[in-house]
Amino acid sequence: MKAKKVLSVLLAVTLTVMLAACGSGQSQEVAPKAEGGAAGSQEEQPGEKKPAGQENASDEDKVITFWNITTGDPDKAIMNYAVDQFNQNSSSGYQTEVVAVQNDNYKEKLIIAMSSGECPDMYTSWTGGPMIEYIESGFAQPLDDLFYKSDLPNRLTEGSIAQGTYNGHIYAIPVNNVSVTGIFYNKEIFDKYNLQVPETIGQLESVCDTLLGNGITPFALANQEKWTGSQYFMYLATRYGGLDAFTSAADGTGSFEDECFIKAGETIKNWVKKGYFPEGVNSLSWNDGMAKQLFYQENAAMMLTGSGMSSVFMNDSEEFFNKLGWFPFPVAEGVDTDPTLMIGTMGDQFISFNCTGEKLEAAFECVTNYSTPEGAQFMVDKGKIPPVKGIEEKVSNPLLKTVIEYANKASNVQLYYDQYLPPAVAQVHLNTMQEVFGLTMEPAEAAKQMQKANQDYLAEK
Amino acid sequence: MKKKTKALASLRKREMLLTGMLFLAPVLIFLAVFVIYPIIESFHISFFKWNGISAGREFIGWKNWKTLFMDGNFRRAAGNNLIIMALSILIQIPLGLAMATFLEFGKKKFKVFKVVWFIPHLMSSVAIGFLFSYALATNGGIISTISKWFGGGNVDLLGSSTLALYAVIGVICWQFSPFYMVYFLAAYTNISEEIYEAARIDGATKGKYFWHIVLPLLKPSLKSAAILSMVGALKYFDLIYVMTGGGPGSSTELMATYMYTLSFSNFNMGYGSCVASGMFLIITLMSLFTMKVLNRIGGDA
Numbered sequence: 001m002k003a004k005k006v007l008s009v010l011l012a013v014t015l016t017v018m019l020a021a022c023g024s025g026q027s028q029e030v031a032p033k034a035e036g037g038a039a040g041s042q043e044e045q046p047g048e049k050k051p052a053g054q055e056n057a058s059d060e061d062k063v064i065t066f067w068n069i070t071t072g073d074p075d076k077a078i079m080n081y082a083v084d085q086f087n088q089n090s091s092s093g094y095q096t097e098v099v100a101v102q103n104d105n106y107k108e109k110l111i112i113a114m115s116s117g118e119c120p121d122m123y124t125s126w127t128g129g130p131m132i133e134y135i136e137s138g139f140a141q142p143l144d145d146l147f148y149k150s151d152l153p154n155r156l157t158e159g160s161i162a163q164g165t166y167n168g169h170i171y172a173i174p175v176n177n178v179s180v181t182g183i184f185y186n187k188e189i190f191d192k193y194n195l196q197v198p199e200t201i202g203q204l205e206s207v208c209d210t211l212l213g214n215g216i217t218p219f220a221l222a223n224q225e226k227w228t229g230s231q232y233f234m235y236l237a238t239r240y241g242g243l244d245a246f247t248s249a250a251d252g253t254g255s256f257e258d259e260c261f262i263k264a265g266e267t268i269k270n271w272v273k274k275g276y277f278p279e280g281v282n283s284l285s286w287n288d289g290m291a292k293q294l295f296y297q298e299n300a301a302m303m304l305t306g307s308g309m310s311s312v313f314m315n316d317s318e319e320f321f322n323k324l325g326w327f328p329f330p331v332a333e334g335v336d337t338d339p340t341l342m343i344g345t346m347g348d349q350f351i352s353f354n355c356t357g358e359k360l361e362a363a364f365e366c367v368t369n370y371s372t373p374e375g376a377q378f379m380v381d382k383g384k385i386p387p388v389k390g391i392e393e394k395v396s397n398p399l400l401k402t403v404i405e406y407a408n409k410a411s412n413v414q415l416y417y418d419q420y421l422p423p424a425v426a427q428v429h430l431n432t433m434q435e436v437f438g439l440t441m442e443p444a445e446a447a448k449q450m451q452k453a454n455q456d457y458l459a460e461k
Numbered sequence: 462m463k464k465k466t467k468a469l470a471s472l473r474k475r476e477m478l479l480t481g482m483l484f485l486a487p488v489l490i491f492l493a494v495f496v497i498y499p500i501i502e503s504f505h506i507s508f509f510k511w512n513g514i515s516a517g518r519e520f521i522g523w524k525n526w527k528t529l530f531m532d533g534n535f536r537r538a539a540g541n542n543l544i545i546m547a548l549s550i551l552i553q554i555p556l557g558l559a560m561a562t563f564l565e566f567g568k569k570k571f572k573v574f575k576v577v578w579f580i581p582h583l584m585s586s587v588a589i590g591f592l593f594s595y596a597l598a599t600n601g602g603i604i605s606t607i608s609k610w611f612g613g614g615n616v617d618l619l620g621s622s623t624l625a626l627y628a629v630i631g632v633i634c635w636q637f638s639p640f641y642m643v644y645f646l647a648a649y650t651n652i653s654e655e656i657y658e659a660a661r662i663d664g665a666t667k668g669k670y671f672w673h674i675v676l677p678l679l680k681p682s683l684k685s686a687a688i689l690s691m692v693g694a695l696k697y698f699d700l701i702y703v704m705t706g707g708g709p710g711s712s713t714e715l716m717a718t719y720m721y722t723l724s725f726s727n728f729n730m731g732y733g734s735c736v737a738s739g740m741f742l743i744i745t746l747m748s749l750f751t752m753k754v755l756n757r758i759g760g761d762a
Contacts, residue, residue, distance in 0.1 A: 134514070136515065196483065223620075279615050279617060424727075427722060427727055431708070438622050440622040440709065
C-alpha cells in the first residue's frame, strides 16, 4: 500500500516535470559549459568574446551554416540566388549550407541554438531589441573592416546600414527588403464607390464609413499575432505626436502615458466599435493567411501592412496585384507633426555573423551577392525593394514606384515598436494593444501598463 | 558454521542489490539526465539574471522568486490553469465514463463508436488547433452559423478575452475525453462478468448495477484519472499555444505559455526558469495534497 502510494506520487511528479524539462532542458545541458567559460568574462566588451567562434576556428570542414526564414517563395528564390552564386563562384573554398526555419518560432529556435553552443555562422534577424541581445551576448561580430573594404558602402542605402549599426559598429548587413508600412487598397472597390485616396485621418474615416455602408469591411486585419494590429497604433501615435514622443518614452525621458498614445488607443477603440475591422479580429490568424483571404475575396478593401507584402501579393496572384494601389498612412488634422514620418524597416532581413577570420570573410562574401546589380534586379523582378542606392530607376511597377517615392521622402523611418523596444516591454505593448482591439482594456490603462513595464525595464538596466 | 551462513546470505543480498541496480541503471540514467538534472538546473538558474544566451550570468539571490510572488501575470496564468483543471475533471472524466459505460453495456452493437470516438485523441494538437480555429471562427464558424439559425449574431469565441479560455477548454475536452473512455474501458474489464450476472439475478436494473456496483468498484480508477487530469491541466500548453497564443491580451495565458514567452521571447531565461520551478512546486504540492485527501475519503488509489 505504502509503496504503491509512493509510486503514484513519483508518477505524478514525473508527469509534472515533463514540460518543465522540455521547456528549459535544451538550454541547460550546456549551462555548465557556459558557466565555466564565463568566469570573469562578464565585464568583457561586446564583440570581444566569441563563444562559438572559437570552436569554429578549429573546425576542419569548410561549411558555413546559414539560418533564415525563407521557407517560401519569393524569399526562398532570392536567398537561393545569392547562396548559389557564392557556392559556385567563390574562391574561398567554403560552402554555405542553408537552414530555413518557419518564421513563427525562428527567434525561439535561435535562442536555443545560441544557448547550446550551436549558433549558426550566419543568421538573419529583424534588428532592434533582439539583435542587441545577440550582440551583447557575443553572437554577432563587428563588420566595420570587411564592410569598408568591400563595395557595400557604395551599394547600400545609409538608412539601412544605420539600422544594422549598434554602438557605432556595423553588426548586421541588410539584404532583402525596404518595407515601409502603408495602406494597400483595392482600386476596383474604390472606383466602384467613387472613393478618393484619403490624405487625412478624417477623410480615411469617411472612406471607411462609405465602405461599411456598402457591406465591405474597411480593413483586412488578423490580429491573433498581435503585431499586426500594433501597426495601426504606431501610425496613429506617430501622426498625433510625432516620433520624439515615442523615442523619448522609450528611453525614459518621456512617457508612454503621453496624450498621443492615449489618443491613438482611443481612435482604435472607436474604429473597432464602428466596425472598421473584421468581426472577431483577435481570433483571426495572420500566419494562417486569414487577413489575406479577406483581402483576396474582396470582402475587405484596404490592408495596412509593410510594403514588403507586395511581393507576396504578386506571387499569389498577378491579376489581383494589378488591382491594388498604395498610399501612405493619412495625416492628422490640426496637429503639427511631420507628415512624412513612416513606420517600417530599412531592410526586412539583416544578416549577422557568428564566425571569425577566414570563415567570416567567406560568409561576408556570400552576403555581398544579394546587392550586386544582378542580385538587386533579381529582387526587383520578384516584387521586392532591395535596400540598394538608386533603386527607383530599376523599378518599373507603379505601385512599388509610389512606395519608393514616399520612402525616400520620409524624414525618418521608425522601426516597429515590437522590434525596437526591449523584448519584455515589446511583449506588454503587444498584449495591451490586443486588448484594446478586443475592447477589454481602456487605452489609458494600456498606456499605464506600458509605462510601468518600460520603467521596470529601465530600472533593471 | 552459523557465521558462514550469515556471510552467504549477505553476499546473496549484495548480489541481488547489484543485479537490481544494473537492471535499473538505464532508466535511472535516463531520468537523471533528462528529468532530475533539468529540474535541479531550473532551480539553479532561477537564482540568476540571465538572458538565456550570454556566457555571463549574474547571481541575484531570491529576487526572481520575490518577483514571482508579486507577479499578477503569473497569478492570472495559474488561475487559468485552475479553471482548466476544474473543468477538465468535471467534463472529461464523466464524459469518458459515460462513453465507456455506453460501449460496455452495448457490447458488440456499438463497436464502431469505440473507433470513431477515439479518433480525436489520435490527432496531433497542432492539427486540432488549426481545425478548430476555423470551426470556431466568428464569420462562418459552426457556433456562429448555429447562432444565426436562431436569429442571433456572429459569436466571437477565440477573439474574446472572456470566452476564449472556455472555447479552448471545450476543444481540450474533445481531445482528451476519448483517452478517459479507453481508460475506463480497461477498468471495466477488471470487473468480472459474475458480478454482473449475480446482480442481475438479484434483480438489479442496469442503472442500479452501474450506480451501486460499478461506480464503487471503479473508485480507484476514478481517483487516478482525476490525478492524471489534474496534472495534465496544470502543465497544459499545446492547444493554447496553437489556438490563442495566450491572447487576447494575456487572457488565456497559462503558467507554461508564460514560462515559454519569458524564456524564449523576452530573453529572460532566469525568470522563466523561476516560473518553471514555481510550476513544479505548485504541481507537486497539489498532487500530494489531492492524493492525501482522496485517500482519506477511502479506498486505495
